[in-house]
Amino acid sequence: MMDQQHVLHLLNRIGFGYHPKLVQLLSKQSRNETVQQLFLEFNKSIPLQVIDDQLSKADFKSTTPEDRKEKKEQIKELTHTLNAAWFAQICDFQNVVRNRMVYFWFNHFVCKSSNIVFAQRYHNILMEHAFDNLASLTIAVSQSAAMLSYLNNRQNRKEAPNENFARELLELYLLGHGNYSELDVKEAARAFTGWRFIGNGVFQFRSTDHDHGIKTFLGQTGNFNGYDIISICLQQQACAHHIAKSIYLHFVNDEVNDDEVNQVAQKLLKSNYNIYETMKFLFNSDWFYREEHIQQKLKTPIQLLATVANTFNAVPTSNDKLWKLQNLLDEVIMYPPNVGGFPKGMAWIDSASLIQRLRLPSMLLNGGILNMDMEQDAAAEDPYMMQHKLQYQKNVSRYEWQMDWKKFEANFVEGNKLEKLSFILFNNALSTEVLSSLFTIHENSAKVIALKLISLPEFQMC
Amino acid sequence: MKRRTFLTNTGLAVLGSMTFPNFLKGIKLGDELDDRRALVVIQLGGGNDGLNMIVPFANDIYYRERPTLSLGKAEVLKLNDDSGLNAQMAALLPFYHNGEMLIINDVGYPEPDRSHFRSMDIWQSGSASNERINTGWLGRFADQVEGPLAKHHLLELNDKLSLAVKGKTYKALAFQNANNFYHTTREPFFTDAATMHQHQHDHHKVSYLYHTLADAQLSAAAIKEKLNFQHSSFIYPKEPLANQLKHVAELIQAYIGTKAYYVGMSGFDTHVQQKGIQNKRLKSLAESLAVFISDLKRNKNFDNTLVMVFSEFGRRVKENAAGGTDHGTANNVLLLGGQLKKKGMLNDINNLSDLDEGDLKYKVDFRNIYATILDRWLDTPASNVLSGGINYLNFI
Numbered sequence: 132m133m134d135q136q137h138v139l140h141l142l143n144r145i146g147f148g149y150h151p152k153l154v155q156l157l158s159k160q161s162r163n164e165t166v167q168q169l170f171l172e173f174n175k176s177i178p179l180q181v182i183d184d185q186l187s188k189a190d191f192k193s194t195t196p197e198d199r200k201e202k203k204e205q206i207k208e209l210t211h212t213l214n215a216a217w218f219a220q221i222c223d224f225q226n227v228v229r230n231r232m233v234y235f236w237f238n239h240f241v242c243k244s245s246n247i248v249f250a251q252r253y254h255n256i257l258m259e260h261a262f263d264n265l266a267s268l269t270i271a272v273s274q275s276a277a278m279l280s281y282l283n284n285r286q287n288r289k290e291a292p293n294e295n296f297a298r299e300l301l302e303l304y305l306l307g308h309g310n311y312s313e314l315d316v317k318e319a320a321r322a323f324t325g326w327r328f329i330g331n332g333v334f335q336f337r338s339t340d341h342d343h344g345i346k347t348f349l350g351q352t353g354n355f356n357g358y359d360i361i362s363i364c365l366q367q368q369a370c371a372h373h374i375a376k377s378i379y380l381h382f383v384n385d386e387v388n389d390d391e392v393n394q395v396a397q398k399l400l401k402s403n404y405n406i407y408e409t410m411k412f413l414f415n416s417d418w419f420y421r422e423e424h425i426q427q428k429l430k431t432p433i434q435l436l437a438t439v440a441n442t443f444n445a446v447p448t449s450n451d452k453l454w455k456l457q458n459l460l461d462e463v464i465m466y467p468p469n470v471g472g473f474p475k476g477m478a479w480i481d482s483a484s485l486i487q488r489l490r491l492p493s494m495l496l497n498g499g500i501l502n503m504d505m506e507q508d509a510a511a512e513d514p515y516m517m518q519h520k521l522q523y524q525k526n527v528s529r530y531e532w533q534m535d536w537k538k539f540e541a542n543f544v545e546g547n548k549l550e551k552l553s554f555i556l557f558n559n560a561l562s563t564e565v566l567s568s569l570f571t572i573h574e575n576s577a578k579v580i581a582l583k584l585i586s587l588p589e590f591q592m593c
Numbered sequence: 594m595k596r597r598t599f600l601t602n603t604g605l606a607v608l609g610s611m612t613f614p615n616f617l618k619g620i621k622l623g624d625e626l627d628d629r630r631a632l633v634v635i636q637l638g639g640g641n642d643g644l645n646m647i648v649p650f651a652n653d654i655y656y657r658e659r660p661t662l663s664l665g666k667a668e669v670l671k672l673n674d675d676s677g678l679n680a681q682m683a684a685l686l687p688f689y690h691n692g693e694m695l696i697i698n699d700v701g702y703p704e705p706d707r708s709h710f711r712s713m714d715i716w717q718s719g720s721a722s723n724e725r726i727n728t729g730w731l732g733r734f735a736d737q738v739e740g741p742l743a744k745h746h747l748l749e750l751n752d753k754l755s756l757a758v759k760g761k762t763y764k765a766l767a768f769q770n771a772n773n774f775y776h777t778t779r780e781p782f783f784t785d786a787a788t789m790h791q792h793q794h795d796h797h798k799v800s801y802l803y804h805t806l807a808d809a810q811l812s813a814a815a816i817k818e819k820l821n822f823q824h825s826s827f828i829y830p831k832e833p834l835a836n837q838l839k840h841v842a843e844l845i846q847a848y849i850g851t852k853a854y855y856v857g858m859s860g861f862d863t864h865v866q867q868k869g870i871q872n873k874r875l876k877s878l879a880e881s882l883a884v885f886i887s888d889l890k891r892n893k894n895f896d897n898t899l900v901m902v903f904s905e906f907g908r909r910v911k912e913n914a915a916g917g918t919d920h921g922t923a924n925n926v927l928l929l930g931g932q933l934k935k936k937g938m939l940n941d942i943n944n945l946s947d948l949d950e951g952d953l954k955y956k957v958d959f960r961n962i963y964a965t966i967l968d969r970w971l972d973t974p975a976s977n978v979l980s981g982g983i984n985y986l987n988f989i
Contacts, residue, residue, distance in 0.1 A: 283864050283915075291914035294707075295864060302708055313707070427798060461752060471710045474753070477798065481754045481767045482744065482809030485802060486777050501782050519776040560799075565789055587786055588802035 133162050139558045140425050143593040144382050145169060145414060146227035147437035148430075149555050151542075153224045166414045170407070174228040174262070178255040181216045182209055182247050187331050208450075209247050214457070215450035217254060217464055221433065222440045232261040232410070234433070234464075235381050236268070240304055241472040243465060244277035249332050250465055253277035265374065265404035269304065269361050273323075276332030282470070285327040287320060289342040294320040299470050301364070307376075310369035311349060318346040322355040365404060371396040374404075382413065384424050385476035391418050426560040426592045429477055432460035434593060435488065439495055439585070442555065445534035456495075456530045460487065485588075492585040496534055497578075499527035501586055536578050543577035552581050557589050629897045630970060631845055632853040634731070634757070635834070637878070639862030640709065641904035642871055643924040647696055647942065650677045654910075654945040662868055662912040672696075676942040681872045682879035688886065692936040693895075694929045695988055697962065699943050701923035701955025702982070705906065709862070709920070713905040717757035719963050719979050726980075730963055731853050732760030733978045734971060744812035748844070749855040750837035758855050764805075765855070766812050770840060775817040778810045820847045827888040834858040835881035842888040845898065852971060861904060864917040878902075886929065896931035899970050899989065901962070903927075909951055923955040926962060928988060935988045958982040965989065 133141075138157060142149060146169075153173075157165050191206060193199035220230050236257045244250040253275050260268040272278055273296075279285045282296035297320035301311045325341030328334050346355045349363055364370050375396035379387060395413060402408040413419060430438065436456070439445060447453040457463040461484070462473050493501040543551060549570055553561055569587075570580060584590065645662065648669045649655045656663045669677030670686055678686060688694035704722040706712045715722060719730030728736075735746045735758075747758045747765035758765035768774035783806060790803040825842050829835035837856040844851065860874050882900070889895040907924030923943075943953050960982025964975035968985060975983045 286865070286913070286915045288914065293864070293913060293915075294919060298708060302711075308708070308711055316707075429798070469709070477801065480802065480805060481764065482805055482812075483752055483768050483774060483777075485805050486783075486809065489783060489806070490777065490780065501780060523776070568789055569786065583782060586782060588790075588799055588806065591802060592799060 132159055133157075133165050134420075135554075136425065136558055137162070137420050138165065139555075140420060141165065141169075141414060142227075143558070144231075144419075144428070146173075146224070146231050147221055147434055148441060148593060149438065150224040150227070150441045153227065162420075163415060166411060169228050170411055173224070173226055175226045176229055176258045176261070177220070177226060178258055179213065179216050179220070179251050181212050182251045184248060184252070185331070186248050206247065210245075210250075211450040211454045213247055213251055213254075214463065214465055215447070215453050218433070218436070218447075218453060221437050221464075224441065229258065229261055232406075233257045235378070236261060237464070238381070238467070238472040238475075239377050240268075240272045240278075241467050241470050242272070242275075242278050242281045243467055244280060246276070246280070246332075249275070249277040249280065252332065254465065262407035262410070265399070265406060266361060266365055268406070269300075269365075270358065272304075273300070273357065273361070274326065274334040276328045276334070279326065279328050279334075284323055287324050287326065288340040289321075289324050292317070292320045292324060292342070296320070297323055297360075300360075303470060305361070305364040305373060306367060306369050307373040310367065310373070315348055318348045318355075319360045321346050322348065322360045323357045326357050368396075368400075371399040371404075375399055378409070378413065380475060382410075383419060384427055385429075388418075391416075394418075426558055426589075428593050429479055430591055430593045431473065431479065432457065432462040432488075433464060435460075435491060435591070436495075438593070439492060440532075443496060443534050443539055443581075445496060445532045448531065448533050452530055459530065460484075460491070480591075485591075488591055489586055489588065492590070493582055494527045494530055495532045496536075497582055498531065499524040501582065539581070540577045548577045549580055549584075552577065552584055556581075556584050557592075560592065561587070561589050628972075629848060629894075631851060631898055632731075632966060632970060633838075633841060633898060633900045634853065634855050635878075635882075635900065635902045636755070636757075636855070636857040637861050637874075637902065637904035638709075638713070638857055638859040639904070640712075640906045640908055640920055641861040641874075641924065642863060642867065642918055642921075643904075643907040644910065645867070645871060646679050646682070646875060647672070647698065647925045648677050648679060649675060649942055649945060651675050652945055658911040658945075660912070661916055662918070673938070675944075676938075679872065679875050681876040684879040684883035688883075688929060689937070692933060693886070693931060694927060695933050695935055695937070695939060697926045697928065697939045697957055697986075697988075698941065699923040699953055699956035700903070700926045700959050700962065701906070701953070702958055702960070703955070705922040705952070705955070707906065707920040707922070709905060714756060716903065716905050716959060717755060719960055719982075721981055724980070727756075728761050729755065729757035729759050730967075730978055731758050731855070732756075732763060732765070734760075734853070734967060734973055735763040735765070736760035737973055737977050738763075743815065743850065744808040745816060745849060745851050747853045747855065748851045750840055751855070751857065755855060755857070758853070766809065769837075771813070771816045771820050771844065772822070774809075775813040778813040784810065816844070816847075816849050819849045820844065823847060825888055827884050827891075829884045830877060830880045832858075832877045832881055834877065835884065838881055838885040839888070842885055842892075842894075845889065845894050846892050863908070864913065864919060865915040867912075867917040882929065890931075898930055899932070899966065900929040901926065901966070902929075903959070907953060910945060910948060910953065911951055921952045922949070923953040926957075926959070928962075930989070933988055939986065939988060957986070958984070961986050 191202045193202045242253055256271045256275055260271050282299055283293045284296035287293040294316055298316045301316060302308050321342040325337045327337055348355055348360060351363055375392050378395055379392045398409045398412045467473055493499055549566055553566060645664060648664050650666055650669050668680050670680050670683060671677045685694055702722055706722055717729050718726040720726040731747055735742060742763055745766040749755060749758050749765050749767040750769060751767050754765055754767045787803055787807045823843055825839050829839045841854045858878060863871050886895060889898055903926050904924055906921055908918035908921040913919055940956060960979055961984045964979055964983045965986045967973045967975045967978055969989045
């Protein structure tokens with residue numbers, strides 16, 4: 132039977148944290164069986180279909196200024212709808228493994244599109260190919276309208292090569308900096324000339340724009356096209372290592388253990404870059420459960436939100452609120468800041484973001500109020516502070532979620548609430564001394580305890 | 594250097610009932626009163642096209658390579674026989690003429706890297722192109738200070754910290770507004786938790802979170818006391834950069850002891866339809882800077898301020914097929930301040946006849962500028978901070 136602490140560790144990394152139903156379903160099995168069940172039963176690819184795929188620019192053409200304003204508003208609303216639909220998938224435990232993998236690929240094959248149809252399709256490509264082999268995934272991504280626009284390959288023509296896509300393909304997606312030369316970038320760009328899209332985002336290879344000449348890429352010479360470039364990249368040890376490192380940093384630890392990364396890289400090579408096999412291998416490895424890896428990853432803002440949503444069965448009350456909240460926390464899913472993607476690891480943390488994060492739970496679940504005991508509240512003595520506090524609580528309503536505290540408390544009628552909650556929320560990472568000194572005897576409601584616990588820095592980790 | 598101990602000087606009254614964990618005792622503020630000099634770094638993100646900022650308007654090659662993108666004589670303000678300032682930046686022209694703005698041409702580094710991230714990392718870390726340093730040049734400058742350092746020795750006016758202001762042990766403070774930041778740090782439960790945590794040291798990443806929290810509370814209180822609700826009375830343009838600069842002017846006036854401020858502006862990655870986009874950005878930049886300088890002058894702070902404007906690379910000489918330009922290499926750096934030694938341009942503008950595969954060859958290593966600033970403005974030996982490229986330029 133799998134250790135409970137290990138089950139939580141697995142769920143933190145393969146999914147989006149503790150989920151009551153998931154934990155119930157997975158108890159009393161071996162590690163192998165648990166991983167197997169998760170990969171088989173919680174791994175369906177469900178495309179998003181909240182945006183009509185046939186919508187085109189013509190549908191948003193406007194004639195008058197009022198009309199333009201209205202169309203702009205429509206696009207904004209649809210953008211928020213798409214974003215919220217993806218967040219709802221993240222919070223859905225039934226396909227948690229697939230969704231976590233898509234979340235990972237979004238920050239590896241970083242791309243964004245202000246065209247909502249293209250953005251939805253890009254999401255669905257990552258969804259469909261999340262556990263495919265890397266070659267199919269890379270080709271699908273490279274031929275998507277979103278990517279062809281984002282990194283300007285649609286403007287990449289024989290007479291006027293545009294290197295933007297070729298460069299990022301080598302640097303960020305497949306090889307990593309230092310594993311290719313400037314000349315390789317130029318030659319790869321030539322090979323991708325003519326990859327573009329027509330109409331409503333349908334991929335097209337335009338032969339007249341393609342440079343049919345001989346190219347030399349990573350030491351090989353031939354009349355290469357885009358497929359050849361991807362395939363030559365995948366032959367490189369550097370590629371397996373780059374992908375393995377990206378997977379390791381996301382799923383295991385911010386600090387690289389060379390031997391462990393190397394094992395993942397070798398698995399990628401041996402399985403012909405089969406992502407499904409590689410990920411199963413990772414979660415079945417003994418080293419994945421080493422003490423050094425448990426509770427050592429910082430939650431991303433989305434992981435934080437998903438954990439709050441799942442643990443407390445809480446929901447954002449509108450798409451617009453959810454959008455604003457992601458903006459506040461600097462992680463708007465599907466809208467990365469640049470092609471480098473969202474920050475990784477502890478890079479999320481500085482003084483301001485940390486405080487924002489610590490105040491998040493009380494903001495979402497309790498109108499911004501953390502200290503329900505007013506005697507402790509220094510604000511009461513300082514009028515300016517009081518004013519700020521009231522203003523803050525007013526602002527908070529812009530983000531607030533809906534949750535049923537009574538229902539939540541009902542789960543914690545019996546037993547030691549503090550112990551139970553501390554286990555669920557921190558995987559036992561908090562010592563009993565600290566717990567008992569922070570919580571006095573009369574704080575006996577599960578609500579008060581839970582709110583304070585998730586406002587501790589320890590909750591930032593997973 | 595004289596330093597004051599924070600806990601003995603700044604009013605403990607401000608801190609009210611807050612108690613601080615042991616590891617904060619003895620934290621010092623930066624130099625005060627006797628040396629009020631500060632550096633303001635403005636980062637233009639995306640790769641600003643220097644050739645359309647400081648324009649070689651007398652050069653045929655420029656017009657040949659940029660048939661649609663080049664600026665005509667009417668679109669530039671003549672600086673000398675060879676070059677002119679993009680006319681959208683007219684607000685800066687007076688400073689150029691009276692010796693308060695210096696232009697350095699062809700700034701870059703050997704073996705240039707055309708990736709945004711890599712080149713920005715090179716500029717921010719102050720490394721050579723073939724070495725990777727995961728600390729910033731200003732962060733390492735702060736690391737040099739002995740003993741515990743106030744969190745706001747360096748300050749970034751942003752939600753996030755840039756590599757430039759992250760040292761090995763020291764990381765800068767980041768906020769958009771000091772007053773708001775102060776109030777968000779005051780939550781008794783956080784203070785209780787931080788106090789508790791001094792007993793725990795095993796979980797190093799969690800400890801980092803607790804230290805960050807406590808440092809922030811302390812700095813926020815100290816800055817708030819000094820700032821004391823002073824507001825700049827100048828009207829700045831409506832532009833994120835202008836908001837940042839306005840607050841910097843207020844903080845400089847409050848003498849909070851910060852040695853370097855880091856601000857930024859984005860939107861310079863102009864692969865497509867560059868002209869209108871870049872012109873608008875440059876106009877905003879120039880107008881924001883002009884108000885900032887007037888603001889500093891009114892309070893006699895301009896002599897104590899040095900502003901450096903840079904971008905991670907310039908752009909290719911030849912325009913692309915989409916009315917834009919692709920990633921290039923060397924670029925202009927602008928320096929502004931009341932104590933510049935050199936007037937006009939430090940070196941001649943590129944004549945565009947000697948290019949490296951269509952890109953400008955660098956003439957001034959950017960680390961020469963850093964070295965000069967470190968040594969002659971921040972009073973720190975450049976060799977303690979930079980591993981190479983140390984040569985001094987004669988501008989301060």
